Amino acid sequence: MANAHSHDSHDAGHGSVKSYAIGFILSVILTIIPFGLVMYPSLPKVWTLWIILAFAVIQVLVHLVYFLHLDRSAAQRNNVIAFVFAAMVIVLLVGLSLWIMFSIHTVMMAH
Structure with a gap:
């Protein structure tokens, strides 16, 4: 029975219908403007291109806050840290891979 009580208190942090509606409306707006x-x-x-990139970043943040419920609360701290670490690894892998490919291309074209 103790597990049922802790499970109920854990679900209290999930979004409301209003929260999901706001997230959905923002997502639609952030999709329609770049599409237009x-x-x-x-x-x-x-x-x-820059506007599309900015709207994409904003949309990722909207999804994280309104649908995945990542916020600054103590309960979400580990999830936020894991997300930031994963994002940093992805940025490093993609960025360094592009840097290596550009360097290889530059060296090969010089010869």
Whole structure:
């Protein structure tokens, strides 16, 4: 019976219908605007690319907060640390791989 009580208190941290609705609406808005910029180009391509990148980062944060319930609470601290570590590893792997490929390409084209 003690497990049922601790399980109920753990579920209390999950989002409400209002929280999910806000997350859904923000996600739709953050998808429609970049889609519209691509379908109806009115800005320079570089600006469009930067706007899409910014909206993608914002959308990831919206998903983390509203759907995965990552926040600054003590209960979520380990999950946030694990996420930040995984993101750092991915950025390092992708960034360093691109750096290596660019360096190899530069050296091979010089000869």
